[in-house]
Every structure is written in structure tokens, then in C-alpha cells.
Amino acid sequence: MLRKTLALISGLLLLSACNQQQDIVIIPEAQDLTVTTVGQWITDDSGKVMFDPQTSGLVVLEGQLITIADASADITQQLKLHTINPSTFKLAHSSDRFSFSREVRRSCFFDYLNDQPDLEALAVDPRNPNVIYTVTEDATRTGALSTRCESKYEKTGSTDYPSLLVKLTKLDDNNVEMSSVRPIQFPDTFNVGNFPNDGIEGLTMSSDGTLYLGLEKDKAGQPRIFALDIDTSFWSTSDFATVYEPKLRLPEFSAGNHPINGLALHTAKNGKSYLLAAARNDNELWIIDTAGTLPTKRIPVIFNVQGSENCEEYTMDNASMEGLVIHGTTLWIINDPWEKNYLKNVTCEAHRRHYEDLAPLLFPLPLSESWFETD
Template sequence: MKASLYLISVLFACASYANSQPVAGKWITDLHGQTLTDPQSSGFTWRHGELIHLGDNSAAEPMRNTLLRINPNTAQLNAAPVRITVAESVLNGCFGALFASYPDFESLTWDRVDDTVLISVTEDSSFISLSADCKIRYGDTYSTDFPTLLVKIATDKTLSRAEITAVRPVQFPQAAAVGNAPNDGIEGLAFDNEGNLYLALEQNAANAPMIFKTPYHSTFWQQDGFVKVEDTKFVLPVPDNKDHPINGLDFLAGKKQGHPGYLVAAARNDDQLWILDLSQQQAPFVQQMAYYAPTPADSTCPAYEQMVQTAIEGVAVHGDTVYLVNDAWKKHYPDNIQCPANAAHFNKFAPLLFSLPLNPLWFISTE
């Protein structure tokens, strides 16, 4: 085998020395085994034994407003893409113009109360304006002119259909100084085991990421007023005031009885995972990552090549495994081309699925 156990052991030894975790990806492929064309992976969650994927509005048009069902072992689609429809009640509401177009979906999770519901969030809606009446109702966002929207996507157990049936705008605390930056909004959603929904902000007016939360219950979608989130005031491992955004989030249950658990955040620009203790007993653990793309078995290239630009934007935790997916940054994704046999994948902005086991060192202080 070209990818020998010796090579893999050397990679891990080198990465350990460099304090980074190497992880080899798999190209996500369609039902015919072909890599995907520009899905702009931004939403990602585990549900019923498969990974559910949602792209943002910069994806190739056939990939927009579409859910993908991915086999976590093979990285191949389990079924044809599922188009997301929109209920008339949403189209006729204050935010209908956005959902009649291509919303900028930036995260995905599933409802712990009703697992036939998926939840997403919108980011850059600056191309849409609220009507005068809707501006009166929803203008005080303390963030962007057009509100950040939490989105209910109703499905069934087999995910054979998907429909947006409810939408709620988010109001941030004024003191949080989120700022009016349409493309620096919420990029991560996660539920804990206590009925809280966490929202990870890419960065605020001071260029710093933040995490907010709100209680979630069975009547959440029966209301149409603001979701008034609160600042968790979590101390995040941000070394300076430059760009260190959070671009993905999921919950990890604690092993110790009584421990509230952790959030796993993807710091895209830094190639890092941040392990955040909800009890705040342990300082955030920063796991430096090194991502590798596979090359074709019949090429003369090494079995894997390290990526120089990955841009992880999706995090999904299941059991003792963390799954990650990258959102190809079109300007820099071709910078990854080393092996000519991989050029076509990078030029079509094809994403990869990465997985890694939980590391006991992440919890050594509290577990």
C-alpha cells in the first residue's frame, strides 16, 4: 500500500512534536463517486447515523438551499440532494423576500426536542431590506440592519423532504457591541443537554469572536418576536485583536457525572479546534490541526498532501468522534494544488470530510 503504516506513524510523530494533530480527509462524493462541485459547506450536523450538510449562498446554484446526506464512513452521499422548500406563511412574512431567494445559511443542528426538525441560521442578508412596518417590529437588532434569523427546517425521520416552516429574528445584547457587519455574523449553533442553544459569532465590532445562548423549549417556534440571546462571557483563546473567528460549533457531553459538557469550536483561520468547558473550571484547550488531502492511488504523488488552506466551517460530534468539513475559500483554495492529480478537485472547490477521535488531554483538568 502506498499509504503505509510507517508513513502514518511518522506523520503522527512529527505532528506530536509540533503540537498539532494530523488528520487525513476523504473527498466527499456524490452517488456516482464524483467529488462535489462548489457546495460551500457551512452547516453540518450528525443525525440518525449520517452527517447532514448545508451550504451557504455562495455555492454553485444547484447546491444552494439543499441538504446533503453523507455516509460518515465513506464520505459518499447516501441519497440524492434534498431541496429545501419554503412554507407560504414564511414567504408572506417580514422575511419572505430573503427566503424567496438564496439565504446565506451558516450552520446546522437538530432539535433535541423534536428530531424531525433541523435548525439553521442566516448570516449576510444585506441584499434584502425590511419593509417600513417590519423595520418597526424588528429593527432593534443591536447588530445588522437585516436581522440574523434562526430557521426551522421541518423534515421527516428519513429526511425525504425539508421545508422552512418558521423563522425567528435574533436580538443581541446592546452591551455586546456586536456591530453592523453583515458577513461577520453567527456561524455556529449547538445544543447542550440542559435545553440551551448556543450561537457562535464570527467576530464583533472589536474583531473578537463571541458565544451567546438562549433557552430552547417546545414552544420556541410558536412565537414570532425576537430571540433575545445573552452573552455567555466565555473567555476564548484569542491571542490578539486580529482575525480569529469561530466558524463552526457543536456540543460534547462531559464524561464526569454532573459536568455540563463542552463546546467544540472551529477556529477556521488558525487551523485550530477550541475545547470550551461550559463549567468554566478549565481554561480553553487549543488543539492545533494539520489537514491532509488524499491523492489518487494510481498517481505518483505521496498518499496524502498537507493542505495550506482548509477553512473548516462545519463541526459535528457523535460519540467519541469529531467530524469536520471545510468551506473552500475560492480565492485561496487552488493554493492547495501540489499533486497534479488533485488539481481538478481543488479547482472545483470540492470539500473533504475529516474525522478524529476525542483526545483525553482535552479534558484532563476536569475529567
């Protein structure tokens, strides 16, 4: 009798449990933010690609894209601004070699700037479109400064030879002058480290004169973003320009190299301001809240090369994006051909010569408001 009673109770409990509504927790899959951009070769009117320009920055002026060459480029490409028509992917114009103001000629840095300066990144001053800023990186090849200059500029907080912020001024004849220069100083507490070829690679400027500077890596191997306030008196001195660090929520890494190689600035429809950073090694676009309240959103980017009569569209093995700028509703990205890895991209033999010539590509990517939405 006891066994029957226990069995009856057990059955009633089981039936009751089955009749109760169960709460089911559904965990949504992580959103795939990956985007694909299809690049085209930058060519001149004759159809020839750009030969080894080592493109190192991108800005927009009057609807045209402007880039610059670094010290690794072919000598014919250096110390010039190169203008690209984004509608045709054509090289529209290259300026004459930069001229130099009296101020720059009399500075401690003229010999370096007049030779093969390692110019990285570009930023247009939104208050004066005739003013463009660039910055130098590796200056170890230039030799020592004079004793007087070395003594004045030895406390860089980073490399032995200081990084230089350079003001370029577009002249009436559409040529360009290096009109001012100031060395950059990093406070010792920032622990930037002495990495001559891993310095400032990104620049962009806000309408209030805040110039953001993207550093490839610091002593701990982390990418950093610093800032300078460029006011009306900024260029009145040749003393160090000491950077400060805005409170941004950048990714942190336990290992590997994760450099920032380009910066752009965007105000979204929600009114918030964001930095867009080119994370070259990661093939990612970083969306960084300038207010520092939101964590950085990381957008994986796949770089394809447009197909042609002789080639089908294919994905690059190593794109090495270097400069980026927003024009209208499009983010434009230019790559910096990395000689060590560039031939790994040869999927179609018809493009082999382009890679051997270290020719860059231009990649359009539609801006997505989802990048700027809070999760």
C-alpha cells in the same frame, strides 16, 4: 600564617558546599497538543466530487452526516440538506429544495429565504431529531424590508438586516420544510458591531434546549458565543429572539481575525460538558468548558489529504474548516472551500480540478480524552 588560615577556611567552605545536596528545578516542556487529520474528497456514486456546495455546517442523524450550502454556493446546491455516509465518504442523498410553511410565507423574511439566503451552520434538536436549526448571515444582497417590517425589526443590535434563526422540519417523505423563523437581537451592551459577513457561523444544542451560537467577531475583533433557550413557546411569536451570553472563558486576542466557524457539544467521561469550536483562521480546535471554570484549551490541527494512485498524502495550505460534529468516538470536520485561497492547496496536479470545482473534504479525528483533562 594568616594567609594559610584563610586559605584553609576557604577550602573547607568550598568542600562543604560541594557535599551539600543541591535542589534542581526541572521545568517540563509544554505539551504539544497538535493533531493531524487526513481528509477524503466527498464523492457521489459515479466518483464525481461535490461541485461548489460551500458547505456550512455539519450534524449527524441516524448515523449519517448532514450539511448545508450557503449563499455563495452553486445555485443547484442551495436550500437543500446534503447527506453524507461517513463510512464511505459518499454523498448519499440531497433533499429537494426546501418548502415553506404558511407561517414563513407570511413573514417579513419570505422573499429573502426563498431567494438565496446565506444559511450558516446546523444544529439538531436532541429532543426531536426531525427538527434542525440553521441561521442566516449576510443578507445585504436581499434589498430592503418593507417599511412596516423595517420599522419592526430595525433594532437588531448588529447588522441592518437581522440575522434569522430558522427551524427546518424533516417531513415524512424525507423532504424538508422551513417551518418557522425568528429574527435574532443582540443587546446593545454586547457591542457586536455591524459586520454582515462576520456573523453567526456556529450552532449546537444541548439536551435542555440551550442553543449555542458562535459569532465570528464583534466590534473589538473578538470571537463570541451567545445562547438562546428554545422552549415550547419559543416559536409562538415572530418577535425578536434576544440572545444572552453564557460565562465562558474564550481566548482574547490583541490583533488579527480569529473567527469561530463551527460548534459541537460533548460530555466527557469526567461528566463535564464542553463546546468544541472550529477556529478556522487559526487551524485550531477550541475546547471550551461550558461551566466557565476552565480556560479554553487550544488544539492545533494539521489537515492532510489522503494519498491515492496519482497523489501522495500532503498537507493543505488552507483547509478552512467550517462544520464539526461528534459521532461515536470520532469528531468529523467538513471544510468550506475558500475561493480566494483554495488553489493554494494544489500540491498534486491530479487534484487541481477538485480545487477548481471548490469541492469539500471530510476529515475524521478520533476524540481524545486528554482534551478534556484539567492541567
